Amino acid sequence: MAKLEELIANEENRVLCLGNEAIARGAIEAGVQLFAAYPGTPSSEASTAIIAASKRLGFYAEWSTNEKVAFETAYAASISGIRAMTACKHVGINVLADALYSAAYMGTKGGFVLLVGDDPHCFSSQNEQDSRWLGVSAQVPVLEPSNPQEAKEFTKLAFEISEKFESILVVRSTTRISHARSDVQFDKYETSLREGDFEKSNRYKCLPALARANHPKLVAKMESIKEWIPESGLSVIEGQNGIEYGIITSGISYAYVKDALEILDKDSPILKLGMVAPLDEKTILEFARDKKNIIFIEEVDPYLEDRISALFIQNGIVPKIHGKCSGITKKYHELNSRLVAEALQSVIGGELASVGEIQKAEGEITDFIPFRPPLFCPGCQHRAAFWELSKVVRKNKGIFASDIGCYSLDPWVTDTILCMGAGISMANGFSRVIKDKPIFAYIGDSTFFHTGLTALANAVYHKANINILVLDNRMTAMTGFQPNPTENIDIAEVAKSLGVEYVVVFDPYDFENGKKIFEDALQHEGPTVIIMRKICANEWWRQQRRSGQKIEVYHIDPETCIACGTCIVQYQCPAISWSIETNSKGKKYSIIDPSMCTGCSVCSQICPVEAISKAVDIDE
Amino acid sequence: MSKTYQMIVCGVGGQGILTITDIIVIAARKKGLHVLGSEVHGMAQKGGSVVTNLKIGEKLHSPTNPIGTCEVLVGLEQNESLRYMKFLKPGGIAITSNTVLFPISWKKDKEAAENAKEKIEENITKFDVKLVMIEAENLAIEAGLALTQNIVLLGALSQVEEFPLTEDELRNALKQRVPVKYVEQNLKAFELGIKAAKIL
Numbered sequence: 001m002a003k004l005e006e007l008i009a010n011e012e013n014r015v016l017c018l019g020n021e022a023i024a025r026g027a028i029e030a031g032v033q034l035f036a037a038y039p040g041t042p043s044s045e046a047s048t049a050i051i052a053a054s055k056r057l058g059f060y061a062e063w064s065t066n067e068k069v070a071f072e073t074a075y076a077a078s079i080s081g082i083r084a085m086t087a088c089k090h091v092g093i094n095v096l097a098d099a100l101y102s103a104a105y106m107g108t109k110g111g112f113v114l115l116v117g118d119d120p121h122c123f124s125s126q127n128e129q130d131s132r133w134l135g136v137s138a139q140v141p142v143l144e145p146s147n148p149q150e151a152k153e154f155t156k157l158a159f160e161i162s163e164k165f166e167s168i169l170v171v172r173s174t175t176r177i178s179h180a181r182s183d184v185q186f187d188k189y190e191t192s193l194r195e196g197d198f199e200k201s202n203r204y205k206c207l208p209a210l211a212r213a214n215h216p217k218l219v220a221k222m223e224s225i226k227e228w229i230p231e232s233g234l235s236v237i238e239g240q241n242g243i244e245y246g247i248i249t250s251g252i253s254y255a256y257v258k259d260a261l262e263i264l265d266k267d268s269p270i271l272k273l274g275m276v277a278p279l280d281e282k283t284i285l286e287f288a289r290d291k292k293n294i295i296f297i298e299e300v301d302p303y304l305e306d307r308i309s310a311l312f313i314q315n316g317i318v319p320k321i322h323g324k325c326s327g328i329t330k331k332y333h334e335l336n337s338r339l340v341a342e343a344l345q346s347v348i349g350g351e352l353a354s355v356g357e358i359q360k361a362e363g364e365i366t367d368f369i370p371f372r373p374p375l376f377c378p379g380c381q382h383r384a385a386f387w388e389l390s391k392v393v394r395k396n397k398g399i400f401a402s403d404i405g406c407y408s409l410d411p412w413v414t415d416t417i418l419c420m421g422a423g424i425s426m427a428n429g430f431s432r433v434i435k436d437k438p439i440f441a442y443i444g445d446s447t448f449f450h451t452g453l454t455a456l457a458n459a460v461y462h463k464a465n466i467n468i469l470v471l472d473n474r475m476t477a478m479t480g481f482q483p484n485p486t487e488n489i490d491i492a493e494v495a496k497s498l499g500v501e502y503v504v505v506f507d508p509y510d511f512e513n514g515k516k517i518f519e520d521a522l523q524h525e526g527p528t529v530i531i532m533r534k535i536c537a538n539e540w541w542r543q544q545r546r547s548g549q550k551i552e553v554y555h556i557d558p559e560t561c562i563a564c565g566t567c568i569v570q571y572q573c574p575a576i577s578w579s580i581e582t583n584s585k586g587k588k589y590s591i592i593d594p595s596m597c598t599g600c601s602v603c604s605q606i607c608p609v610e611a612i613s614k615a616v617d618i619d620e
Numbered sequence: 621m622s623k624t625y626q627m628i629v630c631g632v633g634g635q636g637i638l639t640i641t642d643i644i645v646i647a648a649r650k651k652g653l654h655v656l657g658s659e660v661h662g663m664a665q666k667g668g669s670v671v672t673n674l675k676i677g678e679k680l681h682s683p684t685n686p687i688g689t690c691e692v693l694v695g696l697e698q699n700e701s702l703r704y705m706k707f708l709k710p711g712g713i714a715i716t717s718n719t720v721l722f723p724i725s726w727k728k729d730k731e732a733a734e735n736a737k738e739k740i741e742e743n744i745t746k747f748d749v750k751l752v753m754i755e756a757e758n759l760a761i762e763a764g765l766a767l768t769q770n771i772v773l774l775g776a777l778s779q780v781e782e783f784p785l786t787e788d789e790l791r792n793a794l795k796q797r798v799p800v801k802y803v804e805q806n807l808k809a810f811e812l813g814i815k816a817a818k819i820l
Contacts, residue, residue: 016649018659123660147656147681180683181641181657183649255682262681338686355688361746362687362706368736368743369703370723374633374668568727574667577722578730588730595766 006186008053013186019148019177022184023115024049026155028057029189030111032085034077035061036070038450039479040089041124042178043117047087048480058193063482066420066450067092071099071114078112079204080196083159087115090129091419095451100168101138102206105214107166107221110196111159114140118174120299121334126404126419128332130301131172135277139218141225142170142277143234144251148182154274161232165225172276174299176252176334226278234274235283240267245348246291246319248284248304250276252335253297257344259337264350268295276304284308289317295347296323299335322347374409378575379537379598381508382407385471387571387606388514389413389440396522398438401426403452405444406478407471411572414442421451427466428459438522439466445486446476453494459527460499467521467528468495471508473536481539495529502528509534511605541598553597554604555615561589567603567612576603624677625784626685630704631696632721633670636770639797640694641672643774647785647793648676658683671704676784692780693749694773696756697721698740710748715776715817717756717769752776752817759812765802768809775813787814 002017007025017025023046027035035054037047047063054061060077064070067088077084088096093116100114116134119125135142143158145151151173158169202210229235239261249257250273257270271287273280288294288308296305302324309321324331328343338355345352376383390412393400402414403423416426427441443452448470459466470491476482495503502524504517514532521528544551556567558579567576567590575596579589592603594615604612631637641657648655658673673684687706692713695701701716708714720740726733744751754776756769763772771794778787791810798806 014649016645016655176658176683179659181645181659182655182680182683252682258681336684336686337682338689353688357710357748358688358706364746365702365705365743368739370699370725370736372632372667372669372699372723375724377667563730565728569724572724572727577727578733 004049004052004056007049008056009186010188010191011186012188014183015186016181016183017148018045019151019173019180020045021049022148022152023155023171023173023178024053025184025186026152027085027113028053029152029187030156030159031083031190031192032159033059033082033110033193034074034084035059035086036064036073037087038064038067038070038092039476039482040092040117041479042119042173042175043087043089043092043115044479044482046115046117046178048482050085057191063476063484065485067095068099071096071103075099075103075108075112077196078108078110079106080110080198082110082194082196084110085113085115088117089125090116090118090131091125091127092116093129093131093134095420097138100134100140102211104138104140104168105206105211105218106204107218108162108168109166109199111162111169113155113158113162113169113171115155115171115173117178118172120174123175126417128300130303131170132276132303133301134170136307139222140168140170140277141165141222141275142172143274144172144276145177145274146251146254146272148177148180149184150274151177152184161225165221167221167225172251174252222278226281229275229278229280230282232275235280236272236274237269237283237287238272239269241269243290243292245269245293245295246271246287247295247297247344248273248287248308249297250274250304251299253299253340256335256337256340257297260341260344263337263341264345264348264352266344266348266350268344268348273304279307279311281311284311285315285317288312288319291319293347294319294321295328295344296321297329297335297340297343298323300332302331375572375574376406376409377538378573378596379541379600380406381473381532381534381537381600382410382471383571383573384511384600384602385469385508385514385532386410386412387602388508388511389469389518391515392518392522393438393440396438398440399430399434400440400442401430402442403444403447405447407442407444420447421455424452424455424459424466424468427468428455428462428464431464431466441466441468443468443470445470445472445474445491446482446484448491449485449489456495456500456527456529457498463526465526467518467530470529470531472531472533474533475536475539477536477538481536492529492531500527500529502526503531504529505531505533507534508532509600509602511602537598537600551597552599553594553615554592554599554601554612556590556592557611557613558583558589560609560611562609562611563587563589564608566606566608571603571606573603624675624680625782626690627674627692627694628671628685628690628704628707629674629694630669630671630700632700633668635696636767637670637672637696640770640774641674643790643793643797644674644676644785646796647789650793651785651789653784654678654680656680656683669700669703671700691782692777694777696770696773699723702740702743705744705747705749708747708749712749713752713780714744714749715752715754715773715780717773718753719757719769754813754816759816760809763805763809763812765805765809768806771798771806771809772813772816775810776817779814779817
């Protein structure tokens with residue numbers, strides 16, 4: 001990844017960076033002066049980079065408690081005349097949507113950019129929601145870059161367009177843009193920090209009468225942006241002109257089209273749309289008017305296809321449409337150059353090497369290749385906590401509503417995972433209709449402050465008979481160890497002040513104690529809050545190593561080990577595996593990889609024959 | 621170079637996959653070549669199956685390599701090499717460590733795991749590829765740092781005939797990328813990788 005020095009250096013330079021870092025540089029070159037965001041893959045690195053840069057460049061930036069808070073914080077700066085930005089993953093849009101839809105009516109002043117990272121293929125997400133539709137539903141312009149360089153340029157441009165039209169600008173990236181790595185040209189930028197000022201106006205109040213007046217203005221604004229696009233250079237027509245075929249595409253799909261045409265050794269006119277909302281109707285109609293076939297290449301939803309097909313009908317042109325409607329690409333998962341080449345070949349022909357032999361071999365090995373899901377890290381306190389819990393939950397046939405975070409990886413007891421903050425609310429719902437089983441909710445510290453707080457207040461208010469387990473690992477670990485309010489707001493105090501009578505804090509490595517606490521909590525009427533507090537083992541391990549601290553690892557005695565598999569198969573610590581050699585009884589035994597062990601001691605606590613103990617240091 | 625060089629690096633999260641990609645990318649940039657890669661972040665940080673795509677060349681568009689397109693695969697773990705073997709073009713080169721990290725399903729059944737382990741290579745031969753099996757773990761230990769298995773494989777990669785970067789170019793990038801206090805062990809690992817590839 002690019003270094004902070006390179007990201008902020010005010011000079012022309014070609015820098016190797018992630019798409020997300022290119023976006024951050026675009027914001028820096030545009031002179032962003034307030035940034036607020038909640039992390040979420042694949043958007044997080046953009047926020048991390050801008051927040052790191054803010055300290056050096058002297059502007060305000062924060063990790064907010066959720067996407068809505070972040071959006072509103074940035075929006076206030078924008079209507080005070082300051083360039084502001086927020087960023088989130090696609091599902092984060094759902095959290096900030098309440099603010100977005102009304103802010104779109106009211107408009108902006110200082111350039112305002114909303115970066116959204118979509119995740120076709122669900123690499124690290126719960127759905128494949130397509131944010132381009134915001135252009136229609138929220139009536140905000142959407143820019144879609146097709147590579148990291150464009151991601152930087154479009155971000156910069158977004159601030160300018162936003163100021164020109166007083167409109168919120170969405171920059172839509174996808175995983176393959178955000179996490180692409182390439183060399184990006186950085187430019188010089190102006191550094192002049194401005195003071196904000198708020199000019200009082202009725203347009204910033206979304207009262208019914210004012211909103212009714214604002215809506216026609218928003219529609220007119222989108223019309224004027226639409227009229228402006230042809231002169232912006234955002235719509236690009238490439239390839240030989242011809243009347244047989246034309247390809248309409250945008251974003252990463254454009255990159256696949258370019259590679260696919262090279263693979264097929266074919267040429268075709270391409271219309272690449274840099275702005276996907278509003279649509280550049282003039283250029284689209286000019287491009288398509290004399291063509292017999294229009295091919296749409298896009299990921300996930302048939303967004304361009306459906307909207308532009310409607311445009312064709314409205315304007316009386318009738319090319320044959322190829323796309324999701326004809327099945328040349330799917331309505332789900334990501335594309336690649338091969339899939340696009342196959343799609344294009346079915347319409348325009350061309351040669352494509354067969355991969356039949358490879359697919360045959362792949363078919364033969366599919367059952368053989370073991371599934372390797374991401375696991376809790378060695379020493380992870382979530383594993384310890386879930387292990388303790390699983391005993392209690394199973395014994396009592398409990399229902400377990402989990403939430404979004406590292407703890408979503410639990411292999412033992414989780415029954416539901418829906419969205420940020422849903423664990424506590426769903427537990428409330430379960431408790432109303434299931435009377436004979438204990439109900440558990442599980443939530444991390446960051447998710448607690450994100451949307452868990454309101455659900456907890458609701459549970460207390462309505463006296464829900466549920467057990468809320470908060471795993472406070474002191475940071476937002478899954479998205480890259482971002483800080484959050486747990487640093488200086490004690491969740492135990494929050495729960496008490498909300499009126500929770502049963503609040504306990506303990507160390508999840510302390511096993512026997514944990515089991516007792518869970519059993520005890522089950523006897524309590526009304527909501528209980530059990531906080532398991534321990535710094536993320538992964539981050540702790542890194543801190544120890546960086547500061548040259550020794551980690552006291554554990555070791556398994558080959559002769560005592562009975563190879564029962566408790567530590568390997570049941571507890572599933574990645575640092576433990578079966579030995580290659582056998583012991584004196586000719587039996588295999590468990591071994592701990594000292595380079596992975598964090599010294600958490602949990603395996604030594606759960607070993608039924610006490611074969612595991614602190615390793616004796618042979619260096620000393 | 622006019623042709624785009626496509627490759628993938630795969631293994632288990634935590635094995636140093638991004639480090640190999642980093643070194644290649646640094647060396648390629650220094651040589652004035654364009655690079656485009658695609659990585660997996662987020663959920664798969666540790667213990668999961670991880671793959672990175674890399675393209676080196678002049679005209680680069682999409683960041684991923686579809687099946688049957690790569691010249692070379694560098695795999696830090698045998699199961700993972702097998703999993704991603706489909707990305708190699710017919711006759712492509714698979715440089716893989718002989719390391720086998722047991723996934724959880726194998727840990728449950730010791731015997732089945734042992735049997736399966738013997739069959740990985742047999743399964744690899746179902747693909748039309750040139751297999752270069754390197755004892756990366758042993759060589760890394762010989763180099764003085766078990767964590768340098770990735771660098772052993774990088775050394776082997778430098779011996780691939782049409783690979784666009786030379787030994788020296790990779791060696792220089794390596795010095796720039798790895799922690800100063802481990803440069804010596806990393807260079808040794810790199811040399812051992814070169815030697816291992818030459819013997820084969």
